[in-house]
Amino acid sequence: MSGGGETAARVLVVDDDGEIRRLLAGFLGRNGFAVTTARDAADMEAALAADAPDLVVLDLVLPGVSGLELCRRVRARSAVPIIMVTARGDDTDRILGLEMGADDYLAKPFNPRELLARIRAVLRRVGTRDPASAGRSRLAFAGWTLDPRRRELLDPDGAVVELTAGEYDLLLAFAARPHRVLSREFLLEQSGRHGDPHDRSIDVQVSRLRRKLERGQGDQPLVKTVRGAGYLFMPDVETL
Structure with missing residues (x-):
């Protein structure tokens, strides 16, 4: 795990490609996030049980259980934000990801800075201290x-x-x-x-x-x- 301090937002990166996991863990860690990585469904479930993340970056194609099925399972019990990553830019993949409850999607190959921007945007939207929400009436x-x-x-x-x-x-x-x-x-x-x-x-x-x-x-x-x-x-x- 890479950390950015006690108040760092926790990001779980799920991808079966070890090089991508290392790259994203390092990049996001250098940008202030506490990062945990997982390569498959079993690793992901263990990571979720050990330390609930603030956001999940989830690859669509994984060994065994697919990212779409994992997204569905997580969404059935949690509202944690999920950014789905797909190696294909097909609209069908993106739509299926959203159907299963993903909050955003990104097609490979992507610039890590774009993923960083999307992570920050999603976390701003769900932030409990969002100043845009302060003082709003029900x-x-x-x-x-x-x-x-x-x-x-x-x-x-x-x-x-x-x-x-x-x-x-x-x-x-x-x-x-x-x-x-x-x-x-x-x-x-x-x-x-x-x-x-x-x-x-x-x-x-x-x-x-x-x-x-x-x-x-x-x-x-x-x-x-x-x-x-x-x-x-x-x-x-x-x-x-």
Whole structure:
């Protein structure tokens, strides 16, 4: 492990290529992160149990259990941010990664500085001391409550609903702008992504968020698709 002090954010790098693990551990360590590495599913599970990371960099192609399956398993029990790394730039890989709960993706080969920028961007979005969230009021809609100070979503029964960083940022963008059509380009910016506004990844993120929000809502959609324009948040929003 490489460390950057007691307050360093902890990053788990999962890749079966030893040279890539060494390169990223050294680079991220020199940039202030505490880095743990793993080569496969067993190593990853051991690392997660030993010291819960603040972020996981997860390769798509691994021996035995794939990165997609590992992403699904982690997401089923944790909201830890995940950046998926794929050797192929295929849109299908990126969409599958997002479907499984990844917060961002990066295609190999990549510049380590780009990965560093993405890690920092994701950690800023999930940071509990995010100054952009300080002093924000809670937002209530259709029985749900969104608390920007805690970055929490409570369902109508008061239970906390787990959201990934991307899902949270999308919901905050919607709840802050009800009854307005928000373009895919705008939503990409709000979720900290970079890419073509026609990239289907934003549709995948919205679909995942929609499924979590609309359980028990019957035929009343909370997020409406506006063909050719973007998405519309339907309910009235009250500031608490």
